[in-house]
Amino acid sequence: MAVVVMKEYESLTKETVISLAIELSLFSSEAPLVCEEIGDGNLNYVFRVTDGSGEKGIIIKQALPYAKVIGESWPLTLKRAKIEASALQKHGEYAVGLVPKVYATDESLAITIMEDLSHLEIVREGLIKGKSYPKLSTDIGEYLALTLFNTSDFALHPFEKKSLVVEFSNPELCKITEDLIFTDPFFDHETNDFEPALQAEVEAIWNNNLLKLEVAKLKRSFLTEAEALLHGDLHTGSIFASEAETKVIDPEFAFYGPIGFDIGLFLGNLIVQSFTRQDDQRDAIHTHIQNTWNTFCAKFSECWKKGESDLYKSIEGYEAFVLEKIFHDSVGFAGCELIRRTIGLAHVKDLDSIENHEQRILTKKQTLKAGERLIVSRHEINSIDAVIELLGEIQ
Numbered sequence: 599m600a601v602v603v604m605k606e607y608e609s610l611t612k613e614t615v616i617s618l619a620i621e622l623s624l625f626s627s628e629a630p631l632v633c634e635e636i637g638d639g640n641l642n643y644v645f646r647v648t649d650g651s652g653e654k655g656i657i658i659k660q661a662l663p664y665a666k667v668i669g670e671s672w673p674l675t676l677k678r679a680k681i682e683a684s685a686l687q688k689h690g691e692y693a694v695g696l697v698p699k700v701y702a703t704d705e706s707l708a709i710t711i712m713e714d715l716s717h718l719e720i721v722r723e724g725l726i727k728g729k730s731y732p733k734l735s736t737d738i739g740e741y742l743a744l745t746l747f748n749t750s751d752f753a754l755h756p757f758e759k760k761s762l763v764v765e766f767s768n769p770e771l772c773k774i775t776e777d778l779i780f781t782d783p784f785f786d787h788e789t790n791d792f793e794p795a796l797q798a799e800v801e802a803i804w805n806n807n808l809l810k811l812e813v814a815k816l817k818r819s820f821l822t823e824a825e826a827l828l829h830g831d832l833h834t835g836s837i838f839a840s841e842a843e844t845k846v847i848d849p850e851f852a853f854y855g856p857i858g859f860d861i862g863l864f865l866g867n868l869i870v871q872s873f874t875r876q877d878d879q880r881d882a883i884h885t886h887i888q889n890t891w892n893t894f895c896a897k898f899s900e901c902w903k904k905g906e907s908d909l910y911k912s913i914e915g916y917e918a919f920v921l922e923k924i925f926h927d928s929v930g931f932a933g934c935e936l937i938r939r940t941i942g943l944a945h946v947k948d949l950d951s952i953e954n955h956e957q958r959i960l961t962k963k964q965t966l967k968a969g970e971r972l973i974v975s976r977h978e979i980n981s982i983d984a985v986i987e988l989l990g991e992i993q
């Protein structure tokens with residue numbers, strides 16, 4: 599990967615992106631370059647440059663000094679571009695082929711130049727259309743096990759692990775998660791955004807001290823447990839796929855946190871999708887939920903058996919203890935994701951695009967109920983099949 603040293607920060611336009619692509623010799627000098635801005639996320643600009651044939655493309659993603667969805671009133675560090683590029687590379691070392699290739703970065707412009715994945719589809723969009731992506735859960739289960747195990751103390755020398763903890767210190771992006779996932783939805787906070795028909799359910803959440811105690815414990819794990827290098831925002835909008843391929847993008851929230859957080863966010867987004875489907879279409883999603891966890895466990899155990907880095911790895915019962923903790927954390931984090939995606943600042947299209955008002959409100963009530971039960975009962979839920987059973991009980 600090249601590191602391009604450019605001038606000071608400026609917000610790129612389609613024209614300056616083309617000049618940059620020429621300056622960096624990313625295409626042959628005669629190619630008639632075309633650029634479009636394709637970013638649909640909350641935070642950054644994403645430019646796609648093609649050579650006119652429409653076939654060869656590259657992606658130039660640029661961080662803005664503020665959150666795009668809110669505007670300049672929400673300043674945000676440009677350092678997130680470097681974190682994202684470094685996390686793509688670090689995760690790519692272990693989850694080979696499951697993340698886009700990074701071609702170049704420039705810290706002062708806050709850009710990452712990477713592989714164009716436009717031949718794939720964002721999983722959230724495909725799932726909403728009823729697709730099921732046969733390889734999704736096997737690939738994501740493996741991605742989770744390989745990235746999380748191999749960046750943890752189970753695999754790394756303690757000096758290397760601690761130096762990665764420092765490299766991936768990401769306080770501003772973590773603060774967004776601390777607020778938007780773990781705090782604001784559980785209090786009457788101005789960032790919340792919910793439909794008036796949900797007022798009673800939302801107030802019940804704000805008044806539920808048992809629920810809030812459990813969320814406080816999960817937030818504490820997020821704040822304090824530097825277990826592995828997380829993606830940090832692994833929702834179905836951060837995954838590209840086809841029938842044959844899966845690629846995880848957008849790890850700008852990467853930092854050292856609890857292993858169950860990435861797993862829980864992915865499962866939470868699958869659970870949201872499950873509630874939006876007709877009964878006869880839910881099985882494909884439930885199979886993905888089960889297979890994600892089962893693949894994660896199988897691959898994590900395979901990694902556990904390799905290498906000698908931690909003498910305690912061979913102690914009877916230790917691996918089972920670790921996996922049990924990760925499972926209960928994952929279930930709780932999934933619950934938080936369900937609640938924040940329903941009533942918090944950042945919604946998901948799976949829910950908001952349900953046109954029929956009654957159906958949309960019913961589905962949102964279900965995601966809230968499921969979220970609450972997953973959080974409060976997570977220590978009594980002892981298998982992934984029990985999660986599926988719980989989903990079936992929610993009317």
Ligand SMILES: Nc1ncnc2c1ncn2[C@@H]1O[C@H](COP(=O)(O)OP(=O)(O)O)[C@@H](O)[C@H]1O
Pocket residue numbers: 636637638639640641642643644657659698712713714715716720835836847848850
């Ligand atoms: N490598 C890529 N190849 C093709 N399209 C991409 C790529 N990365 C991002 N995109 C497009 O840009 C959108 C926003 O990208 P994302 O990284 O999620 O931005 P944000 O950080 O703002 O959420 C994606 O939903 C996708 O449509």
Ligand SMILES: CSC[C@H]1O[C@H](OP(=O)(O)O)[C@H](O)[C@@H]1O
Pocket residue numbers: 638639640641665667774775778831835836848943944
């Ligand atoms: C104001 S940030 C809200 C929300 O946006 C991020 O998602 P993405 O960058 O994928 O659009 C993240 O989930 C934050 O919680």
